[in-house]
Amino acid sequence: MNRSLSLIKFEKYFRLLQSLSPEIVVLSLFEREGQCVWSSSDVQSEDGLKLESHSGELREKSPGNFRWQQLEGGETVFSLCLEDEVDDCPLNLIVLTRAGETWGGAAVNAIRERLAALGECICNERDLNMELESMADELSIRYEELNLVYQSDEHSTGLYHAKESLRLLVAECTGALAVGVAALLLPGKNISIYDFDERNASIGTPGLQATLKDEYYERVKTLEAAIVINSSQDAVRHRLTSGLPCKFLLSPVEGGNGNVIGMLAVINSERRRDFSNSDRNLLGVMSKKVTKIIQVNYDSLTGLENTHSFESSVTGLLAKSRSHGVKHAILNIDIDRIGVINDIGGREAGDAAICLVAESIEKTVRTEDSVARLSGDEFGVLLENCPLETAERLAGRISQEIALIDFSWEEFTHELSACIGVAAITVQSESVAAILSSVEVARNAAKERGKNRIQVYEQGDTDLQRRRDEMQWVGRIQTALRESRFQLYGQLIQGLDAHNDERHYEVLLRMLDEQGELVPPGEFLPAAEHYHLMTNIDRWVVQQTFDQMLSMAGGLQAFPCHLSVNLSGQSMSDEDFSDFVCEQLKRLGSYTNLVCFEVTESAAIANLDEAKHFMAKVKSLGCTFSLDDFGTGLSSFAYLRNLDVDYLKIDGSFVRKIDVDPVSEIMVSAINQVGHAMGLLTIAEYVENETISLKLCDIGVDFGQGYALEKPKPLQACLEDIVREKQVANG
Template sequence: MNFNINALIGDESRFSLEHRILNIALLFSSAICFLSGFVNHFIDLNVSISIFSGIALAYMYYLSIIKQQYVIPLFLGLPIFLFVLNPVIWVNVAGTQGSYPYFIILFSSGIAILLSGPRRVIFTCYLIIVTIALVIFEYNHPYLIMGFSADIYRYIDISVGLTVVIIANTLLFALVFNSYNKEHKKAREYLTQIEKQSIKIEFQESLKVINEQLKQEIAERKQAEKLLRESEKRYRNLVENINDVIFTLDTRGIITYVSTAIEKVFLYKADEVTGKPFDSFIHPDDLTLALNRLERILAGEVLPSEYRVLDKNGDVRFVRTSSRPLFAENQLVGLTGVLMDITGRKQMEDELREHRDHLEEIVDERTTELKTANEQLQQEIAERKQAEAQLKYLATHDYLTGIPNRYSFEESLKNTVAKAKRGKEGSLLFIDIDNFKLVNDTKGHTAGDHLLIDVAKIIKESIRKSDTLARLGGDEFGVLLEEATVDEARLVAEKLRKKVEDKEFCFTNYVCFNLSICIGIVMIDGSLNSQKLLTLADTALYAAKEKGRNRIVLLDPNEETTTRFAAINQLVAQVNRAVKEDKFVLHLQPVVRVDNGKTLYHEALLRLQGEEGELISPRAFIPAAERFGLMPQIDRWVVGASLDIMRQHPDLCLFVNISGLSLSEESLLGYIEEMITQCGMEPSRIGFEITETAAVKDMSLARRWIERLKKIGCRFALDDFGIGFSSFSYLQMLPVDYIKIDGSFIYNLDKDPSHRALVKAMNTVAHTLGKQTIAEYVENENVLKTLQKLKVDCAQGYFLGSPKIIDQSFRSS
């Protein structure tokens, strides 16, 4: 039988330190009490019992109150049994204490049963045996217990009792220790089982945690594998479906992978090219380039490359590659890249290059054409500038004689008047050639022109450079003498008259004759404005002519008006009578189209019937009528007479001349509008002509007339174009339908290149502004053909039709 001290003092793994100390104290005190039962001489028994009882009570209080434990461990009751249930101790107590042993027996029995736990039956049997032995002992030997028995009995009883007690104790100890040993073994097995179960449970828990972690890791790994498969699938779908070829090569240039797109480029399947050197597919001419690029890429460069390859059919394809080195575990294993088929792009580039070359050829041709056109344009611009300069010159100069014209002369006259107001007086001379019409009629216009040129030359040579000479129109000239007195003016006039008179004018076929001039002189003292001076000078000239030709007349501004204008009054009176008594006559001259000869319209030309029935030219009475404000009345008569003629001739279209002085007559404009509206005929059948000079003098009035009459449907022409202004710009402001080029540019058009250039420029400008052109003074076929070449629209002149009178029966009274 194995005895374990831990069974008595408590296992270290199950009991605390103070618990073990109490067990040792109880065991020690029990041993003292047990020994004192036999040798009570060494230690006082009461002291031993008291010590033991105190320790026992303290231990029971500690377990029940402090530790809240009500079941005492199995072997902790053994010392109490050895003391309390020891018959030897009881005998000694009985011998000294009387009946106290019974109380001890009962108390001990209760404690023994309480502490025995599952061993209650064994301890009960033990108590019964010991009690029976004590009862027999005490009743048979009362005196021994009380201390009065004989020694012999005492020793006999003690021996018998001791023998019984020893046997009982021996049996009890054997049973107890055997039972305790079994219980201890069971307890150890139970503890071992519990520990195993605990370890198993802990292992199961750990295993469960590990299993959960493992499941989670497996799930995560499966998810990662799923994502990886999906990513690989997407990548493979991407690689397999893109048009570009994905490829890898090893360091030797062997193809280790190629996507299925290779079939679109090379017509090879992927497995047909895998494992083959890439240079076997390179065009021989590009092989060196491709191998060089391979070496450079394997050396670490990232290079795009373009070269040609051969497909399965041997056809050439252009490709572009973009590659980079490929590493595995920091070791160079080859390269990877993308291959794009750029054959289509190359073909397009070739086509574009051919197209570009073609375009360059076209551009070169066009550039050459443009250069030529530019040169022509520059030439035309130069010609146009020259023409404009010439037009500007002609606007201020007479085209025939080269001297200033009326416009320029009037501007100079204004300056001379301004100087006269400051004390620098001057003189104004009007000069007219006597019988000039006779020269024109007998010798022709060419002779008349030469005569005008010669007269202009004579006058220019006879005056100072500071003086001004101008052709005022027809055969009239004007001279401004700066800072000249009356006597000086007379001397200059006489000098001029004398030189012309002495001059023998000769023409072809050796025809020579002499001419004379009339001169009217007016002094410029600043008291009269330029217009009044012109009128007065014209009157002086008229007076000189009335005196018999080759005369000089000085008209003093201070003379009575009746004296000054006596001669003119007679003509003015005749004009007034003509208006009232219907003494005017209209002659019609056709305006025809140059291309087909059809008549566009007729121009109404005014004539005055003289006292004896002769026809007086407008040149004779129009200046006087203008000077005395009779033109609005004359224009009113002409419009009414023209409307009467058109009513009688429904197919006839007429154009009527309007004087520049009539433009300021608002009543006349209203009268014309009313007459046209009331007559009931188509307004486009009647048109009006105003001279360029009249329009330019008052642009706003001219524009108002044109706009108002065109608004009701009438047409307008600008007459005598080319001699009145210095620029074409004003044409944009005048919405006329026709431009009538002055006859001075037309009569020798077939012979004079400068006139052709001017007419061409005028025609171009007019057409650009949307206006038609009419050439005046067409007198021969050559001029007409020249106009056709210049693409002038219409023409008018004696060659196409002379002015003719309309029978009075066609007019209403």
């Protein structure tokens, strides 16, 4: 059956028809081939069997045809084939009337007119459903295009290692533009990234790659503009590719000063569609994203990776160590006495020395190693698949090569040297923060011993261990849990429609340090996630939240609002935790509908099967779920269909810019519309000013949350304020 028909509630049409013609006892709708789309009567009932037995001889294939027949028992069957401009398979409306009715010409015409009007309404609703489905599909397509842009934005913010960010962006170009090959060339950084669609593998020939690098890049660099070649008669294409049957779209990648430093290219076979202006514009946007990734992840002075990218690289190597047991190493290099060079020759002299050291390090390390400039005179090196002993020897060679640099500035000659810290990255490494802390501690210890020194961080070194332990959070968090030095805060989630006075509050967490001062969650939650303490924290939050609910004067029946409680991905994957939550919910009796559990999109997707199981188990007790940070993943809607949630919380990275960025406004509108189409209520985070709030109202978002509406405050105060307001309102 047509999906658009399945969405129609036919009962309302049957009731309308009976109000006009009470003698009608059964209404059925048949497709031309005899399949019953809907019937008001059970087909096994007496009336249903009568109508079914005569439906075949009364069904018409020509729209507009009307027939009727009196049965032996005195009942009458009327059939009308509906006019249908959309579907090649006309529908037949068939009704059965009770026995004993007399049918003159006027009465028959009245039935015909009513069936025709009813059929027109049904077809109109079906057509509207089809149009809405088409709009939803179109919105999904537009969303995917917009999300491609935002996904590349995410890559540029340091969530991935720099080269991995670029690789993902190139792969997204292949999928979004439906091409055989996508390529990124950045000759100055020795980066060449290719992504091939397996269905078009014949395009990826070595000759093509050489042509892109040697011919097309030079042409793009000269023109400083995009190039589109669709025609097989294009003389330039024929000359440069030896007649390869390909279509090309090439976009320049600019450096920080506007000069062309690379090229982003997509290639299709001759059989595929031509590249359009829309494709050209989208690839131009992606080229700008490449520029942004370079700016965010690479140092402008030396061209090396920067701290942002370096820390992402450390994250990647730590993951490899944990999954494969491979040993890696990290170096922290600090140039000695760079301040003296700055004092004598000025900043320009210092920059020149830094560039020479950067070049020396790059030449000394292996091809697979990553080099980054971490600060003014500080460098980092990641050594993949490298034991600590090998790393120490390589650090020695780097030190020797730096000492050999002949650096003169004006009339002064300067000796260059560096102190180097060395540390291991192994399966025993606790976290990225611990690794960076270890190598920095080793570097500082080397500097304390003088110039041109190397220090290896070893677990048995008590002095280095003491330095690193100063940075640890785990003990503080565990102590705070034991001593209940956490506090619940709340932030209003307010209905944006003037007629929506429903109150929701998101439950937030704050920690009290040893001196009783508040510690914001951004300082302790990352450590809790790294060290798998989130489940313990979530248990505390759930229990304390329910305790406060049960302690309110007047009991749960007078509880003034809904509460939204955040849960981590670690907790959703813990079967014991789901049992704990169910036991806690039973404390609320029949008022579990007051509780909404909030999970992030990334946590739900990362643990999809566990998340679905957790939601099903907990929702069976009557609570609801909200999906937080929605929209940040390229396949957000695909996953959304698999998650039984009630609220969609639009990611704040989109919301906070809708007052200045039209693309962000379109993104929020698209997510809101598709969310509503799926029957979900939408919430916008980061409502930071009135302009954003008004735009969200215009878009039709259901709820807003942010400082413009209300700042977080202790949860108990939130609840007391609402109770007080209600008491005042009730006199």
